[in-house]
Amino acid sequence: MLYNTPRAYGLVTILFHWCIAVLFIGQIVLGIIMLRLDDQRRVFELIQLHKSIGFVILALVIPRIVWRLAALSPDLPAGMSKAERGAANLSHAALYGLMLALPLTGWVLVSISTLGIVTLAFGKVLIPNLPLAPSDAAELLWSWVHAILAFGAAGLIALHVGAALWHQFVRRDGLLVRMLVPGREEHTGGTR
């Protein structure tokens, strides 16, 4: 089952969700760790890996957003209040925005850095810098923007994961399993 239905996710959406989730969370963890190591060789290598993964995320997020806008989306679980639905929709929109904004601000940061280190994704694919004038002040500003967005994304992901677990184990509406198994519908007999 490839496509979404009004009550279930299809394989395409599920693959997009979990592939990007793993890369995105891994990327945040990597970003935090890589700048705190003493081994400068390892730091350099991890920064290059971070840049490479960032471009993979960007390459996946753009079609995912197109897919999200073009394909049918399953309804939110029945029984959610208007406020809960609003919060869920807002947090999902913010997550999509951050999934796009973080790789893009990373690209800006790389391009504007006075170090001028190009991106050779996974040591194979040369990705040109954006046509921006390097400056120390701009690099500092964009590094802050990138970091703040990353910490914001970490908080939002924690909220997203917490909400999914709450749905699955407290409300028992099968929301988490719905994002694991193509075609699996939510349980309508939640225990809220």
Add this chain to the structure above:
Amino acid sequence: MPVRNLSAVALLCLALTCPAAAAVDLAGAAGQYRIDPGASRIGFAIDQIAGRGIAGVFANFSGTIRIDGQQVGRSEVDIDVAPASVSTGQQRVDDFLRSNAVFDVAHEKDISFRSTSVKALSDTSATVIGHMTARGKTGNETFTVQLDSQSKNRITFRITGKVLRSRYGMDVGTPIYSNVVDFEMRLTATRQ
């Protein structure tokens, strides 16, 4: 002033201003010299796959040059360079080069070169082959030496050579940055 006298004056000026150039040759420069760091420059450059590479100099170094007047091939060159004195014009790059990723100056104080053979290419040029030691690894390196100028007590060489940094455990950043380090040196030495 007659034309004939003008020519004589011109010849005299030429003779006074260019005596060294006419007299330069390796065998004639026989003797023991000590390198004068203040009048010398050891520069290096590493290309990047795209964009600008890294170029810098070492400020602190010492060494001796012994030119054998009878057999230029028995001449000797010893140079010690302090990697901590590296300077590229960018503090972050300098710090990275001094770190464990490249020179590891906390543990390695010197990069040394000891010639093992000298092959005269002409009266004013030679190939110098020797052992370079850096970060505990020793490799054979070859430099081309051109005698630029000499006077009674001072001698200046222009030296070029290519060194593979991977031989010395300094290949961090490849293939973004070339494995080849281009050295360009101007060494002025004073007769002892």
